[in-house]
Amino acid sequence: MDVSKFVSLGRKIIGVGRNYKAHAAEMGYSHPTDPVLFLKPTSSYVTQGNPIIYPKLCSNLHHEVELGIVIGRKGKNIPIHDALSFIGGYVLAIDMTARDLQSAAKTKGNPWSIAKGMDTFCPVSPVLSVAVIPEPQNTAIWLKVNDKLVQNGCTKDMIFPIPDIISYVSARFTLEEHDVILTGTPEGVGPVEIGQKITAGIGDTFEMGFEVVEEK
Structure with a gap:
């Protein structure tokens, strides 16, 4: 499987909301008892070298940095103990959100x-191999706006760990090769403005950047 083709071949993006306690608290929510799921269309993908478009319909656009899982093979009702074997790689993603809408x-x-x-609304990195992210449940993710660090978290603080997420999602949606699961964002989400640059990274391993531009 060529996981590098996930942007063009993936059929769905599944987001997990409120998966970090501090972020849930900053948004005014209590600890969820089950993963909170939502879907993003694959047409929301944007890769490096292309800008994030600030829509005319939106007046309060927020950033949310996340570790994403690229599914490597089809699975349904995946048991937790086998979940990691369905991962084809990882991506760094930014779950852009029109907070006003x-x-x-x-x-x-x-x-x-x-x-x-x-x-x-889904800026993503190239696929990072499983070998590059040896401890997915203890990996630092961060985001800067115009070089100011605003999000700085670690995946060890997830409420629902990665195997549990994969199992839970697969019991509700068949996971297909090239699908992506966004595993949630740490605290520090906030607004971006036209003309700003968003830079995000995975520890010292990987970094990506996107300009925010006005919709024409």
């Missing part, structure tokens, strides 16, 4: 797919 949708009791799924 999300808040309005929540107030009305409506889904918030638009707030999570607009074009360029």
Whole structure:
């Protein structure tokens, strides 16, 4: 399997919300008892060398850095003890969120797919091999806005660890080769503005950057 093709071949992006206690708290939520899932369309992918587009529909665009799992083979009802064998690699991702649209949708009791799924709302790195991320449950992830460090977390602080997430998701959606699961964001999410640069990284292992530009 060529996991480098996940952007063009993947059929879904599954997000896990509120998976870090401090982030859940900063958003005003209590500790979830089960993973909170949402979907992003694969049309929201954007890769390095291309900008993040700030939509005209949005007035409060937020960054959320996350470790992403690239699924390596098809699986359904995957047991926790076998979950890691379904990982083809990892990506660094930024779950861009139109916070104003999300808040309005929540107030009305409506889904918030638009707030999570607009074009360029899922910046991603190339696939990083399993060997490059030897301790996925103890890996630092961080994000800077214009060189100011605003998110600095570690995957050991996840409420639901990676094997549990894979098992839980696969019991509800068949996981297919090239699908991506975003495992949640640490605290420190906040707004970005047109003209700013977002830089994100995995410890000292990998770094990527994206310019934020106005929608034409």
